[in-house]
Amino acid sequence: FNDNLTYPTKPADFDWQPYYPELPASKIAPTVIDIGCGFGGLTVELSSLLPDATVLGLEIRAKVCEYVRLRVISLRESEKGKYKNAACMRSNTMKNLVNYLNPKSLDKIFICFPDPHFKAKNHRRRIVSYDLLTEYAYCLKPNALLYLITDVKALHEWHLEKTDSHEMFERLDEETMESDPCVKAMINVTEEGKKVERSGSNKYYMVYRRLPEESVT
Ligand code: SAM
Secondary structure, three states: OOOOOOOOOHHHOOOOOOOOOOHHHHOOOOOOEEEEOOHHHHHHHHHHOOOOOOOOEEEEEEEHHHHHHHHHHHHHHHOOOOOOEEEEEEEEEHHHHHHHHHHHHOOEEEEOOOOOOOHHHHHOOOOOHHHHHHHHHHHHEEEEEEEEEOHHHHHHHHHHHHOOOOOOEEEOOOHHHHHOOHHHHHHHHHHHHHHHHHOOOOEEEEEEEOOOOOOOO
């Protein structure tokens, strides 16, 4: 599969300025990412919910990514001063996340309603795996959070099995999880989440904390 994407060999070579033209240079690198952001409902919501964050939606489909880019530009124009901390980049996050994200640079990673890849022979295409979790841990700051949600029960069980058994992650306690406004956002505002809502299906989710190295045994 040739996705025709170019990417830097290291994060220092990447220029974020075109993505966040109104942000000061000190705030220009992403601190929150929405992996497989689709049409960007969560990406734009997080930009308002977390005004001090720099939010990046990552989407592999060129047309969908362009839609989100234009959506953000139009929101910036209609609500002056807002949404300057939101952007969308075309990317295959399974291949080159660490090429443009610095180690320990992220406060939050969201993976919302990822493609389930039901057949066993396609499980290797799932966006949660031991190796990819290692990359997520590499990009997350110590104690930073990984948010996972799906409407597919078997995929949720896969998420729990993979992340529970990864040495760099531990479940967030339920009370903290349920009181986190980002959890409410990931349940309610993504386009896929709204579709699931309309069909009356369940949503399964979990939040994990990225452990600091010193607490990993
Ligand atoms: N998160 C959005 C939501 O909840 O509405 C979209 C969910 S949609 C079912 C999954 C999205 O992930 C699709 O837009 C797809 O193009 C994108 N995607 C799949 N594989 C990807 C990859 N390797 N890198 C980036 N995006 C990917």
